[in-house]
Amino acid sequence: xxxxxxxxVVLGFLVALWGIAASVLGALRRDERLIASGKHAAYAFSxxxxxxxxxxxxxxxxxxFNVEYVxxxxxxxxxxxxxxxxxxxxxxxxxxxxxFILAICNAVVQLQNRDKNRDQMPWVxxxxxMVGAFFLALLVFITDPFERLPFTPxxxxxxxxxxxxxxxxxxxxxxxxxxxxxxxxxxFAMAALATGKLGDAWIRTTRRWALFSWFFLSxxxxxxxxxxxxxxxxxxxxAWDPVENAAFMPWLTATAYLHSVMIQEKKDMLKVWNMxxxxxxxxxxxxGTFLTRSGVISSVHSFTQSGMGPxxxxxxxxxxxxxxxxxxxxxxxxxxxxxxxxVFSRExxxxxxxxxxxxxxxxxxxxxxFPVLSEWVRGVKITVGPPFFNKVNAPLGVALVFxxxxxxxxxxxxxxxxxxxxxxxxxxxxxxxxxxxxxxxGARNFYAVLAFSVAAFALATVWIxxxxxxxxxQAMLGEKPWTALSRLIGKNRRRYGGYVVHVGIVxxxxxxxxxxVFKLEVQRSMKVGDSVSLGGYTVRYDGIHQExxxxxxxxxxxxxxxxxxxxxxxxxGEVRPxxxxxxxxxxxxxxxxxxxxxxxxLYVVLGSYDPQSQLAVFQVFVNPMIAWMWIGGVVLALGTAxxxxxxxxxxxVAVSARVPAGSRPA
Amino acid sequence: xxxxxxxxxGASVIVLAVATLIYSAVRETSxxxxxxxxYAKSVEAxxxxxxxxxxxxxxGSVKWDPKTLDLEFLIRPIPAKEAAANAVAHSGGTKTAxxxxxDAEAALITVPVRxxxxxxxxxxxxxxxxxxxxxxxxVFHAKTLLTACPSKYESDQYKENAQDAPASDQRAALDPxxxxxxxxxxx
Numbered sequence: 001x002x003x004x005x006x007x008x009v010v011l012g013f014l015v016a017l018w019g020i021a022a023s024v025l026g027a028l029r030r031d032e033r034l035i036a037s038g039k040h041a042a043y044a045f046s047x048x049x050x051x052x053x054x055x056x057x058x059x060x061x062x063x064x065f066n067v068e069y070v071x072x073x074x075x076x077x078x079x080x081x082x083x084x085x086x087x088x089x090x091x092x093x094x095x096x097x098x099x100f101i102l103a104i105c106n107a108v109v110q111l112q113n114r115d116k117n118r119d120q121m122p123w124v125x126x127x128x129x130m131v132g133a134f135f136l137a138l139l140v141f142i143t144d145p146f147e148r149l150p151f152t153p154x155x156x157x158x159x160x161x162x163x164x165x166x167x168x169x170x171x172x173x174x175x176x177x178x179x180x181x182x183x184x185x186x187x188f189a190m191a192a193l194a195t196g197k198l199g200d201a202w203i204r205t206t207r208r209w210a211l212f213s214w215f216f217l218s219x220x221x222x223x224x225x226x227x228x229x230x231x232x233x234x235x236x237x238x239a240w241d242p243v244e245n246a247a248f249m250p251w252l253t254a255t256a257y258l259h260s261v262m263i264q265e266k267k268d269m270l271k272v273w274n275m276x277x278x279x280x281x282x283x284x285x286x287x288g289t290f291l292t293r294s295g296v297i298s299s300v301h302s303f304t305q306s307g308m309g310p311x312x313x314x315x316x317x318x319x320x321x322x323x324x325x326x327x328x329x330x331x332x333x334x335x336x337x338x339x340x341x342x343v344f345s346r347e348x349x350x351x352x353x354x355x356x357x358x359x360x361x362x363x364x365x366x367x368x369x370f371p372v373l374s375e376w377v378r379g380v381k382i383t384v385g386p387p388f389f390n391k392v393n394a395p396l397g398v399a400l401v402f403x404x405x406x407x408x409x410x411x412x413x414x415x416x417x418x419x420x421x422x423x424x425x426x427x428x429x430x431x432x433x434x435x436x437x438x439x440x441x442g443a444r445n446f447y448a449v450l451a452f453s454v455a456a457f458a459l460a461t462v463w464i465x466x467x468x469x470x471x472x473x474q475a476m477l478g479e480k481p482w483t484a485l486s487r488l489i490g491k492n493r494r495r496y497g498g499y500v501v502h503v504g505i506v507x508x509x510x511x512x513x514x515x516x517v518f519k520l521e522v523q524r525s526m527k528v529g530d531s532v533s534l535g536g537y538t539v540r541y542d543g544i545h546q547e548x549x550x551x552x553x554x555x556x557x558x559x560x561x562x563x564x565x566x567x568x569x570x571x572x573g574e575v576r577p578x579x580x581x582x583x584x585x586x587x588x589x590x591x592x593x594x595x596x597x598x599x600x601x602l603y604v605v606l607g608s609y610d611p612q613s614q615l616a617v618f619q620v621f622v623n624p625m626i627a628w629m630w631i632g633g634v635v636l637a638l639g640t641a642x643x644x645x646x647x648x649x650x651x652x653v654a655v656s657a658r659v660p661a662g663s664r665p666a
Numbered sequence: 667x668x669x670x671x672x673x674x675x676g677a678s679v680i681v682l683a684v685a686t687l688i689y690s691a692v693r694e695t696s697x698x699x700x701x702x703x704x705y706a707k708s709v710e711a712x713x714x715x716x717x718x719x720x721x722x723x724x725x726g727s728v729k730w731d732p733k734t735l736d737l738e739f740l741i742r743p744i745p746a747k748e749a750a751a752n753a754v755a756h757s758g759g760t761k762t763a764x765x766x767x768x769d770a771e772a773a774l775i776t777v778p779v780r781x782x783x784x785x786x787x788x789x790x791x792x793x794x795x796x797x798x799x800x801x802x803x804x805v806f807h808a809k810t811l812l813t814a815c816p817s818k819y820e821s822d823q824y825k826e827n828a829q830d831a832p833a834s835d836q837r838a839a840l841d842p843x844x845x846x847x848x849x850x851x852x853x
Contacts, residue, residue: 339669339670340669340673341669343672343673343676348673351673351677352680355677355680355681356680359680359681359684362684363684363687363688366688367688370692370696371699380698380700381698381699381700382696382697382698382699383696383697383698383699383718384691384692384695384696384697385695385697385798387691387694387695388691388692388695388696391687391690391691391694391695392684392687392688392691395687396684396687523735523783523784525732525733525734525735587787587788588787588788589787590787605784607735607784607785608732608784608785610732613732615732615733617732617735617784619783619784
């Protein structure tokens with residue numbers, strides 16, 4: 001089986017090389033046969049990569065410990081679900097997994113465009129296969145996932161316990177899908193530059209792909225936050241770790257692109273900027289993969305160091321050189337016919353939003369590479385931690401949410417004072433009232449008050465948009481409220497889906513602000529029967545239990561949760577913070593226990609337990625409004641689904657295209 | 667002023683604002699990152715400054731009081747051989763190690779560290795840690811304590827023991843010793 005996998009990887013690599021050559025030559029010489037051959041190579045690449053993944057999966061499920069990868073990341077007692085997750089749990093597997101997702105994207109793109117974009121497709125194929133060939137080359141020449149050991153261990157060393165978690169099984173695949181699918185818009189952008197067909201075609205073709213990739217980047221980041229929150233046990237969900245940053249940066253530039261592309265569609269402006277954003281987003285995903293695998297910047301997420309850094313760096317340079325070269329070559333064709341007319345216009349607001357998003361991406365980039373830069377320049381390693389990122393991004397984040405309220409409503413071209421007043425008086429009022437309310441309720445942090453205020457402002461503009469649209473339909477068409485609402489959304493999915501996404505983002509924003517500004521924490525050493533109060537909760541340590549199975553020894557504390565402090569407190573439930581000791585990779589882990597409500601999370605960690613003195617050390621956090629982040633994530637997902645759902649016309653066009661002429665019902 | 671110029675000025679204001687934000691935040695929040703022996707050569711220069719120090723927890727130096735959560739230990743340089751191996755691996759083979767102390771010398775240089783709080787899961791004697799904080803009167807007061815485990819997401823212990831089968835038994839024999847080496851472990 002490992003021979004099949006290895007063969008598939010090698011053949012996949014060769015086929016990809018052939019596909020690149022055939023497509024490029026075919027496009028240059030207008031040789032249909034070469035182009036067709038390139039297309040076939042693209043399908044073959046997808047199929048071979050699929051076979052390689054299937055082979056590795058089979059080896060994992062068969063527990064063939066003679067294969068180094070299987071022995072390193074799984075064991076015979078590992079639950080099946082995590083055995084599958086081991087596919088992307090180690091470095092070699094994760095590279096193959098990356099190639100696999102690319103293979104799927106590639107196959108879908110080829111199928112979608114079998115009769116479309118004839119001029120561009122050879123270039124799209126070549127670009128995608130180039131990325132595919134790079135990843136397969138790593139597996140062929142540097143690190144072989146199908147490597148066999150000179151002996152067969154009786155048992156594997158198992159997957160790292162920290163990875164044996166529900167979120168961990170869905171977080172990496174989401175992020176990988178988000179990362180890899182940015183290749184599609186990138187490939188079409190390259191094709192547009194290469195062919196000189198720089199109209200709207202490439203943007204329309206990749207609009208849904210860009211949204212798709214943004215969707216998975218969003219989910220990947222949120223799942224990662226959720227994993228950190230429930231598994232790592234330090235009370236937070238985001239530590240500005242280099243690898244988190246690596247996943248966050250492409251999200252920022254992709255978000256910027258989704259907005260600025262609307263300006264290109266409507267006003268034929270920002271063409272160079274959009275190209276730059278597509279290139280940047282793709283380059284950042286490669287950079288992110290490079291960060292996790294090169295060890296240039298130390299991070300908790302690092303894979304084993306492998307000397308792969310230079311290859312990624314080289315690939316990144318090749319990509320940037322080619323794409324920026326093409327962009328400069330085509331600059332004359334990308335000249336815009338329109339220009340900005342007023343600062344008080346939707347165009348200007350979108351531009352500002354783009355500058356801030358890219359600005360945030362830049363600050364994150366700067367903070368991430370700062371240790372390396374300072375070492376080069378000054379010979380000393382200077383690091384910046386979470387305080388740096390929080391300090392810089394707090395004002396930028398608030399500004400962004402404010403613009404989120406302004407952007408969708410402000411007039412195109414030039415807003416008059418009267419239209420500004422009509423659109424924003426009510427939302428502004430709402431924002432001010434909420435800000436004052438937050439202050440009256442005891443919020444004394446400047447940013448928090450400001451943040452709640454702009455969040456209310458942004459929500460109010462969305463609310464008014466929905467309300468007005470509904471009222472208009474009710475008045476003009478005499479529809480019932482719910483019919484009016486659903487048809488309003490149905491007729492303009494992109495716009496109203498986008499608003500729903502905005503609501504999700506505001507929820508996440510509020511959750512982040514509240515939980516980072518108003519977080520409470522206490523660490524206490526307790527005997528059985530002791531209790532500690534924090535933020536309106538009391539927790540009492542009721543006892544300790546120990547359990548053991550083949551996989552893990554666990555010690556958990558019974559801790560009752562009381563609402564209120566002192567004698568008036570009411571018992572509302574129980575949490576069981578736990579300490580686990582995994583038997584296979586001998587490693588202790590902490591399992592936090594969370595009492596979650598819409599208002600706040602009571603987050604209890606069992607720090608340590610001493611059998612002699614019977615003392616247990618607890619760390620208790622009260623994290624306000626965390627639940628809103630996860631709810632916001634669901635809202636965001638729903639909103640994106642609304643945006644991506646094919647519109648009525650698209651669906652009918654797709655159907656009628658498939659029905660041969662003549663057989664159509666009269 | 668032409669419209670284009672106006673927007674150019676506006677855009678540069680934003681760029682400048684971001685740059686200022688970065689500049690001031692770097693000044694306020696940055697910390698020097700060094701190894702214990704690099705620090706040992708310049709103790710005076712770094713007194714009272716924000717530091718991130720990487721070192722190895724000295725054997726038998728861990729004192730932990732579970733009642734007060736006060737933790738004291740000594741950190742020493744990470745032995746040159748391993749540090750070099752790590753440094754090369756960490757830089758993808760392009761950088762040479764800066765650490766030049768021999769094992770014997772390394773054993774002599776230690777920095778006392780104080781910390782208050784819960785012990786991280788992977789904290790133990792002979793483990794590598796990164797502490798962040800300030801030095802006062804020769805004692806490093808750590809605000810954060812990170813256990814640097816190079817194999818955190820990968821089981822490269824497997825390789826060390828892979829020479830002779832059955833590997834799993836050997837590993838079982840090796841690892842608890844490391845885990846139980848500290849005066850206080852979580853279990």
